[in-house]
Amino acid sequence: MIERLRYFWRLLWRPSVHISLGVLVLGGFIAGIFFWGGFNTAMEYTNTEQFCVSCHEMEANPFEELKATVHYTNRSGVRATCSDCHVPHGWTHKVARKMEASKEVWGWIFGTINTPEKYEAKRRELAEREWRRLEANDSLECRNCHQFDFMDFTEQKPRAAQAHSTALVGGDATCIDCHKGIAHELPDMSGVHQR
Amino acid sequence: MKWLSSACILLLVAIIGIAVADERPDPPAPDGLRAGGTFSQTLDAPPIARVVEKRGRMERNWPEQPPVIPHSIRDYQVDKRHNRCLDCHSREAAPRAGAPMVSITHFMDRDKQVRAAVSPDRYFCTQCHVEQTDAEPLVQNRFRTVDQVLQDLVREGRR
Numbered sequence: 001m002i003e004r005l006r007y008f009w010r011l012l013w014r015p016s017v018h019i020s021l022g023v024l025v026l027g028g029f030i031a032g033i034f035f036w037g038g039f040n041t042a043m044e045y046t047n048t049e050q051f052c053v054s055c056h057e058m059e060a061n062p063f064e065e066l067k068a069t070v071h072y073t074n075r076s077g078v079r080a081t082c083s084d085c086h087v088p089h090g091w092t093h094k095v096a097r098k099m100e101a102s103k104e105v106w107g108w109i110f111g112t113i114n115t116p117e118k119y120e121a122k123r124r125e126l127a128e129r130e131w132r133r134l135e136a137n138d139s140l141e142c143r144n145c146h147q148f149d150f151m152d153f154t155e156q157k158p159r160a161a162q163a164h165s166t167a168l169v170g171g172d173a174t175c176i177d178c179h180k181g182i183a184h185e186l187p188d189m190s191g192v193h194q195r
Numbered sequence: 196m197k198w199l200s201s202a203c204i205l206l207l208v209a210i211i212g213i214a215v216a217d218e219r220p221d222p223p224a225p226d227g228l229r230a231g232g233t234f235s236q237t238l239d240a241p242p243i244a245r246v247v248e249k250r251g252r253m254e255r256n257w258p259e260q261p262p263v264i265p266h267s268i269r270d271y272q273v274d275k276r277h278n279r280c281l282d283c284h285s286r287e288a289a290p291r292a293g294a295p296m297v298s299i300t301h302f303m304d305r306d307k308q309v310r311a312a313v314s315p316d317r318y319f320c321t322q323c324h325v326e327q328t329d330a331e332p333l334v335q336n337r338f339r340t341v342d343q344v345l346q347d348l349v350r351e352g353r354r
Contacts, residue, residue, distance in 0.1 A: 123276075
């Protein structure tokens with residue numbers, strides 16, 4: 001066993017005798033395209049709505065609540081799906097989030113929210129986690145589509161324009177501070193500071 | 196000969212039967228909220244009415260009329276966990292939000308005792324308050340506001 005390992009180790013580090021450097025470099029390059037592309041394709045697949053609702057937990061609870069909202073259906077058909085809000089778009093943070101998501105696989109295996117009752121019991125905890133995340137990254141996932149610099153306050157209702165042109169522009173508040181419960185139902189909000 | 200005649204009769208009966216079956220009756224269907232047409236017709240429903248968004252509040256037609264909602268309330272969550280309307284219309288939030296506070300009657304319990312928070316009796320806003328749409332009335336009605344009623348009384352008194 002040890003002998004065999006040692007053989008492969010040496011094989012790996014010895015200069016190649018029969019294959020040219022060109023083949024090795026080109027082969028490595030092409031294989032790289034396939035592996036890297038495959039990796040990204042698989043990761044992108046886990047970002048689709050279809051993948052998210054393939055679990056009963058997601059389909060029966062949060063997805064049903066999303067369906068009524070303007071982020072799911074609206075007159076122009078521009079929409080946000082699960083990953084648009086719950087997964088960062090930038091690559092580094094996306095991979096970090098995907099690693100965190102291994103806990104969701106754990107939850108799926110052990111059925112932590114596989115009944116409406118269990119989901120209800122954890123609703124506040126789950127919501128608070130997302131609120132914290134969006135507070136920490138200045139509502140990055142909102143801003144991927146809702147770009148503050150291009151908001152026309154004159155098109156907004158006076159109250160919205162007032163809030164956006166003061167607290168939001170000054171950085172005192174971020175989107176999620178006011179816009180909670182826009183895609184899923186709110187938990188029991190007792191004790192939550194509302195702006 | 197006998198089999199020929201019986202075959203003829205059978206054929207005749209079959210043809211008449213087919214003819215009768217082909218003549219499917221299509222009686223008129225009653226008009227409901229949409230036009231009925233006939234039994235086999237499926238007519239289009241009228242288009243879904245649009246919500247009327249108004250700046251400011253609307254006049255009440257009589258003193259106790261629950262004020263109508265002059266804005267869209269799409270996706271507003273009003274349930275045991277949370278009341279989205281109260282995000283702006285609650286006692287604490289109303290001044291900052293620039294929204295009218297829910298009236299004092301909403302804080303009374305069934306014994307007219309005023310409580311600190313909105314009474315559960317009055318918690319579900321859309322039981323009385325509704326948003327406005329541009330829909331035509333489904334049936335004509337002779338509703339008159341309290342002012343119109345009073346004007347008519349005065350005019351009759353003069354006569």
